Amino acid sequence: MSAASGNLALLSAVELIEGYGAGRFSPVDALEAVLVQLDRLEPELNAFCLLDREGARAQAEASAARWKSGQAQGLLDGVPVSVKDIILTAGWPTLRGSHTINLEQPWSEDGPAVARLREHGAVLFGKTTTPEFAFKGVTDSPLTGITRNPWNTALTPGGSSGGSSASVAAGISPLALATDAGGSVRIPASFAGVFGHKPSGGRVAMYPPTPYATLAGFGPISRTVRDAALMMSVIAQPDLRDWEADPSPSPRYDLELEAGDPSHWRIAFSPTLGYVDVQPEVLEIVENAVETFRSLGAQVDVVDHVFDDPWPTLVSYKRGLTAFAFRNMPASRYPEMDPALVEEIEECRGASLEEHLTAQMERAALARRMADLHQTYDLLLTPTLATPPFEIGRNAPEGYEGRSWYGFTFPFNLTRQPAASVPCGLTRDGLPVGLQIVGPARNDLVVLQAARAFERASPWPLTAPIATRND
Template sequence: MSTGFEGLDRSAGQAVPEQGAPGRFATRGEAEQLTALSATDLVAGYEKRSLSPVEVTDAVLGLIERENPALNAFCLVRPDEAREAARASEERWRRGEPQGRLDGVPTSIKDIHLTRGWPTLRGSRTVDPDQDWPEDSPVVARLRESGAVFVGKTTTPELAWKGTTDSPLTGITRNPWDLSVTPGGSSGGSAAAVASGMGPLATGTDGGGSVRIPASFTGTFALKPTYGVVPHYPASAFGTLAHTGPMTRTVADAALMLDVIGVPDHRDWLASPAPATPFSAALENPVRGLRIAYSPTLGHLEVEPEVARVVDDAVTAFAELGAHVEQVDPQLGDCRRDFQILWYTGAAKATERLGEQQRTLLDPGLREIIEEGLAYSAQDYLTAMDTRMRMGRIMGRFHAAYDLLLTPTMPITAFEAGREVPPGSADRRWTSWAGFSYPFNMTQQPAASVPCGLTAAGLPVGLQVVGPRHADGLVLAACRAFEEARPWAHL
């Protein structure tokens, strides 16, 4: 009996769509074709009944079963619940009554976001899984209301404390491009899931680069929106450094996802009002005539030569699109110590209720920064906040002259999995190599990472696009224009 969903072309070995999953899948059979599709493609197919939410969900779950043992991107998968949600979605589409704009789209949730009925362990052995989990965080609630099919929860370092993804609870998460290297973090599980085709959408959090670092390392797209655009609950111990954002393979998918999750929630008193127009409506805005600054080092950072070369070449695309591009630094200075004061005191706050026995279960690196955080004074904290306010003023003035700022997302490519820093590093902390990302958590600006090329070793490089506060649509439009000018073929 026909369900009214005709499905894809049944011929095996069809070429991967240009914006599909990473290149280790050179050709794809039917199921793999489904996992290569974007969320916007899926929704269009559901509407035309050429695609089936059940078939798509089965394909994604099959890929998770095959690939996750090596990648360790998921710490929880609920296939029966996902299939039940997919069947309900298929019936809604059959009736022509979709629940929302993401109805039937397989989506994964970072194990930081509360999810009703599923444990949220935050990568920590100190959280008891055997308790009631009655509530969705705002981002999960909005996705659920939109009909998204939740396939599972993705891995995170403990309490999302660092820029790589490994924890005493879930072990080491690996990069689909090379299993020996890290996908970055702290949203590394989400990035690895999206990059490998295990669902087109994932949630991420970003307190110092945690969606942009893994996007750069895995060749995916991620946006840290302006603070408050996506409501955050429970309130983060890291305060207003912590953002929530979409992690996807395409810019259009990120804009669509942001349209769904970027609405106020009464549980977050700092949430922004709903936008006047959808974020996806800004995607076709032209780049021509924009004033764009390019800072290859932010004035003081060392960048690997091959990364610098790839990013330099990527920046020329904006001039070719008609923008006025100028190499200039915003003169922010080095804010690493101030960021660390805020970050480490946040880690101390997040763990203040733990007993001594529970503290022995923590990641050793996390224990170290907690001890450092406890040693800072109120004066240290206020001085760091003063630096943050100064940085905000500098960037406000900078954006009076320039519409956007371009930088490398990361000064390096992915390095050995299971380490906080690259081999041979003289520094022990992840902040030593993430200096392009956390300044814009300090200033709360929208910042995205868009894939812009590969190194000779075949590892992805990201381009960071930063806009003024509340110019999220402008950042998305610029990234979309770049994506179209330099299609990411996932070679």
């Protein structure tokens, strides 16, 4: 057992599976350890909006019986997994951080990724917090309040999957199912010092349909790359409810993870993409991380300017999507909502079709630009974010109002490329910094292999200090 002080809650999913198979402990033991960790830290973090202790215990007991009889069910049998409160989960309400969702619904259907997790025996124990309708890069909402960063509870864990990142970094969730439409997996992964992977567009099926679907993806947040690859092998299986998703079976990412050979890779490193104002300390940490790939034998070229800032394209494109998504939201509900979201909804009213289609053409040109770049380079490396975590109560770090502090993440939602954030160091104040790894469209495997190569060469702290704090 590799976890500090033998706490099962701090084991990785891979270590839990190995322990179940060897009979050292059971899924019931692991779940109870997770619930103890949750009870200890949730009052400080506010990472969960729903807990189902009894339902989870029933799942864990069923899993324990399967393991005891030698009939484990799938790749994640008995592993506790949390689900972001944007994703349909049968038996639980999906309120999306909003008072405007009608609680009195059947809630009888799993989204595709949740259905795959159940098929593989995962123990679903709770839903994690999100800003209202996952609309911003920090996690607070009128419904659930403020979620805090396990590295420093005065700071944000990022968003919109901030509950996911906080729970994983605190040693509560070995695995978290999250979403990303502009950085919402990678932003919180960077801010909470954990691993997050945004899959290629269409790789993980999504349902019900959403206007943001071509920007969004469902992906794992985890402590290790191996765990994320294992989860990707599960959730990336086809589902006919998503007609735009890749219908081909998922590769076994977990089995192919170690096959990547950095000495065969040609890598572009862009410190700013050509337009992002990065804090010097963040850039220094990321530049040191990039040297790790050189030490592994990769050819790394610095590419200062990759493309012009696509923020205007994203804003124009999302105006139409937002106008459509909230077309039936009455102004009478505005007092219950996040004022920043209300402002965005109102600003998007009356979006024009011409503006939307022009942005779509610009988006296609950006994707072509990246396809051309990947004719030369296997991977693109950048900082994940321009800054370390910042104070709660803000929607952007000081000095970045009116500019995109997450300017490294959103372009690859426009292009639908796979992208991951790996922890790559700590600031002088002890705050996590992330390195973003971007791969060619539809090649999630090379991104995961690169992340695993970096993890082996430059291991990161698997949890925030709060996880092992002696209370």
